[in-house]
Amino acid sequence: MASAGYDRMKEVKEFAESKIGVKGLSDSGIASIPRIFIHPPQTLSQLKSTSSSSFSSIHIPVIDLSNLDSPLHRPKIVDQIREATKTWGFFQVINHGVALSVLEETINAVKSFHDQPHQVKAKLSVGEERRGVVYTSNNDLYRSEAATWHDYLQVWMAPQPPEVERIPEICRREVIAWDTHATNVAETLMELLSEGLGLEPGKFKELTFSDTRLFAGVCYPHCPQPDLTMGLASHTDPTVLTVLLQNHVPGLQVKHGDEWVDVKPVPGGLIINAGDFLQIVSNGEYNSIQHRVIANPCKEPRLSLVMFFNLAKWKESDSYGPLPELLSPEKPAIYRNFTRQEYDDNFYSKGLDSKSFIDKIRI
Numbered sequence: 243m244a245s246a247g248y249d250r251m252k253e254v255k256e257f258a259e260s261k262i263g264v265k266g267l268s269d270s271g272i273a274s275i276p277r278i279f280i281h282p283p284q285t286l287s288q289l290k291s292t293s294s295s296s297f298s299s300i301h302i303p304v305i306d307l308s309n310l311d312s313p314l315h316r317p318k319i320v321d322q323i324r325e326a327t328k329t330w331g332f333f334q335v336i337n338h339g340v341a342l343s344v345l346e347e348t349i350n351a352v353k354s355f356h357d358q359p360h361q362v363k364a365k366l367s368v369g370e371e372r373r374g375v376v377y378t379s380n381n382d383l384y385r386s387e388a389a390t391w392h393d394y395l396q397v398w399m400a401p402q403p404p405e406v407e408r409i410p411e412i413c414r415r416e417v418i419a420w421d422t423h424a425t426n427v428a429e430t431l432m433e434l435l436s437e438g439l440g441l442e443p444g445k446f447k448e449l450t451f452s453d454t455r456l457f458a459g460v461c462y463p464h465c466p467q468p469d470l471t472m473g474l475a476s477h478t479d480p481t482v483l484t485v486l487l488q489n490h491v492p493g494l495q496v497k498h499g500d501e502w503v504d505v506k507p508v509p510g511g512l513i514i515n516a517g518d519f520l521q522i523v524s525n526g527e528y529n530s531i532q533h534r535v536i537a538n539p540c541k542e543p544r545l546s547l548v549m550f551f552n553l554a555k556w557k558e559s560d561s562y563g564p565l566p567e568l569l570s571p572e573k574p575a576i577y578r579n580f581t582r583q584e585y586d587d588n589f590y591s592k593g594l595d596s597k598s599f600i601d602k603i604r605i
Contacts, residue, residue, distance in 0.1 A: 253278045254383060261364035263393040264379050265356055265543070268463035279471040281388045286470065288502075289536060300503055302330050302496060304511065308337035310430070323431065324438030324527075327516050331531030332496050334511040335431070340423045342510045348423075349489050351416035352459035353545055355395055358412065366395070366410065373398050375408040390472045391465045391537045399455040401554045417457060424485045424549040428452050431514060432483065432551075439524055439568060451482045453554030462493060462544035465537040473535030473544070479517035480589045480599065481552040486513040491544035497532040518600050519552060522577050525564035530600070556582050563603075577603045 257278060260266075267276070303326040309315035326333035355363070366377035379393045380386065395413075397404055399421045409417055432446035446452070462473045473493050488494070494505040494513070505513060521530040538544050556562060563579035580603050588599045 248277065250278060251384075254389070257379075257389070258383055261367050262360045263363065263377075264391050265393050265461055265463040266360040268465065273466050275391070275465065275467045275471055279389045279391060281471055281475075285388075285472070285475075289469065289472075300498065302326070302503070302505055302513075303333040304508055305333050305335050306337050307335050307339070307430070320434050320437045323434045327435065327438070327520075327528040329529075330496065330498060331529040332505070332513065332515045332533070334505075334508050334513050335427070336508060336511045338427050338430075338512055340427065340512070344419070344423060345487055345510065348416045348420045348487065348547060349545055351413035352395065352547055353461075353489075353543070355410050355413045355459065356393065356461040356543065356545070363393075363395075363410075366408075373402060373404075375404050375410075386475065388471070388475075390474050390535075391468075392460055392462045392473050392535070394458050394460040397457040397459075399457055399549075401453055413459070417459070420487075420547065420549070421455060421457060424457075424487075425452055425455065425551075427512060428483055428485050428549070428551045431485075435483075435520070435528065439527060439565075441565075441567060446482075450553045450555040452551045454481075454552040456550040456552075458546075458548045458550070460546040460548060462491075462535060462538040462546070464541050464543065465539065468537035468539040471537045473537045476532050476534040478530045478532055478600075479515060479550060480519065480585070481517035481550045482519045482523075483551045484515045484517060485549045485551070486515070487547040488513065489545045491538065491540050491542055493535045493538055493544045494546070495534050495536060502534070517550070517552075519562075521600060522563065522603070523565050525568050525573065526576050527568070576605055578605050579603075 253276065257276065303322065305319065305322050305326065307319065310319060323333065363377045366375060376396045377393070378396070380389050383389055395410070397409055397417055406414065429447060429452050432451055433443040436445040437443050465471065488507055490507065492504060492506065495502040496505055507513065515533065516528045516530050518530045520528050560582045561579045564575045564577055569575055577600070585599065588602070
């Protein structure tokens, strides 16, 4: 994309320092997007919707968690989750124990935050990427080849809780409550995922797999040229598990085989996906799958509330790899052990991408 007279880094810096955000650009009524957001032809050529293909009738699995404590139903739910996480890496859950009114309140609170003037939100634009509370566009703005059409509010909830007064008052109560609700859902699912591997239900909790938590309240505003950019580039999540709550505006797509499949949110449902860490510790029994968000052509913003779950306590050697309980002469490790430093450096040293870390440690 480089050409004479175009200084990409200068334009990225100007956009970052303006603190107007993508929503500010969208609200200003622009008809064309700034050049830093335009993606290369090889990315744009793969943006075709799946709706015209035979895959349009295919959906990620929807799993009903009611009757979870029934000895008759629980094994069936374990099987459904194991199969979905292996073949899709994504599924939706219904009857997960969080009231519809709570889901709506949480989405509305985050929408209210993003609807504020950019001058108000800009006060939160100074912060650290790995702790506390930050408002920004694109966490990889300076690392990626092209920017994507979204803004987000990021709050690290654990293991080091944020200073409560740093969470914007307009959504503070709801974000704190959502941390509890989403964690309850994630820990229930981790029990089922653990059972699906033949382990004790409490194994993942014991391994602190839900004790590092990052909340991201993402806004994908209307984009005047959605065929030239992305809402979020194709990537896999580096973590253990992700719990996602979104409004009714579509945009999320999941790679299934060679096709991109639209995720149609089920009312009252939560979208769940496995991350790279879960794929590694399960020795490939569960899969972390590429996903992306197309730029939003709708006038109404797409809102996505994401809670990432990861481990808090590494082994004493500060390393990790496939769980020893899952390995045998018949099923040897397919990934080598890696250090915490390797893991962190891989994610924070470049733009979003897919599974580069898993490829690096594959034996």
